[in-house]
Amino acid sequence: xxxxxxxxxxxxxxxxxxxxxxxxxxxxxxxxxxxxxxxxxxxxxxxxxxxxxxxxxxxxxxxxxxxxxxxxxxxxxxxxxxxxxxxxxxxxxxxxxxxxxxxxxxxxxxxxxxxxxxxxxxxxxxxxxxxxxxxxxxxxxxxxxxxxxxxxxxxxxxxxxxxx
Ligand SMILES: CC(C)(COP(=O)(O)OP(=O)(O)OC[C@H]1O[C@@H](n2cnc3c(N)ncnc32)[C@H](O)[C@@H]1OP(=O)(O)O)[C@@H](O)C(=O)NCCC(=O)NCCS
Numbered sequence: 193x194x195x196x197x198x199x200x201x202x203x204x205x206x207x208x209x210x211x212x213x214x215x216x217x218x219x220x221x222x223x224x225x226x227x228x229x230x231x232x233x234x235x236x237x238x239x240x241x242x243x244x245x246x247x248x249x250x251x252x253x254x255x256x257x258x259x260x261x262x263x264x265x266x267x268x269x270x271x272x273x274x275x276x277x278x279x280x281x282x283x284x285x286x287x288x289x290x291x292x293x294x295x296x297x298x299x300x301x302x303x304x305x306x307x308x309x310x311x312x313x314x315x316x317x318x319x320x321x322x323x324x325x326x327x328x329x330x331x332x333x334x335x336x337x338x339x340x341x342x343x344x345x346x347x348x349x350x351x352x353x354x355x356x
């Protein structure tokens with residue numbers, strides 16, 4: 193069973209290992225540390241499977257928007273529903289903290305992540321050209337609107353039923 197816990201500085205060694213394994217342009221330790229030091233406007237969680245850190249997510253809050261700053265699953269644990277549980281957590285935390293919409297950027301070639309995001313009601317609303325400097329790849333900007341609505345409640349409940 194996956195557990196989502198607040199990310200702490202002591203988690204960063206494992207978080208950085210995953211970050212460097214999955215992203216061509218990994219965040220530095222300093223970026224994570226600075227995000228964690230902010231008292232308001234952020235929510236970072238790690239996913240634990242037993243005692244192992246298998247993934248993490250970050251949210252940044254601004255007005256009615258919760259922006260997914262990062263979501264990642266350790267390579268050995270991908271494709272087993274951890275990403276889905278992280279996104280369920282993201283949507284729930286966003287709603288609890290009063291956000292009405294979710295947003296994120298995703299590489300145009302990352303169809304796997306896009307499939308996951310579409311299940312959570314994200315739709316592409318624009319393109320940021322050459323958003324990723326390391327690869328020169330474009331990013332889609334995707335939004336999930338009205339996450340505070342009964343319809344979105346139902347969507348999350350349906351997804352939660354598929355969690356093993
Ligand atoms: C994208 C990522 C977070 C997804 O996490 P995950 O744990 O691998 O995904 P899940 O196992 O929860 O899969 C969720 C859904 O994604 C889709 N999916 C999973 N594996 C897939 C694959 N190999 N191909 C296509 N779609 C796939 C399916 O729709 C799946 O639904 P299901 O549970 O009904 O099968 C993870 O693969 C990852 O960390 N990738 C590298 C970093 C990254 O790209 N982060 C996103 C940046 S925007």
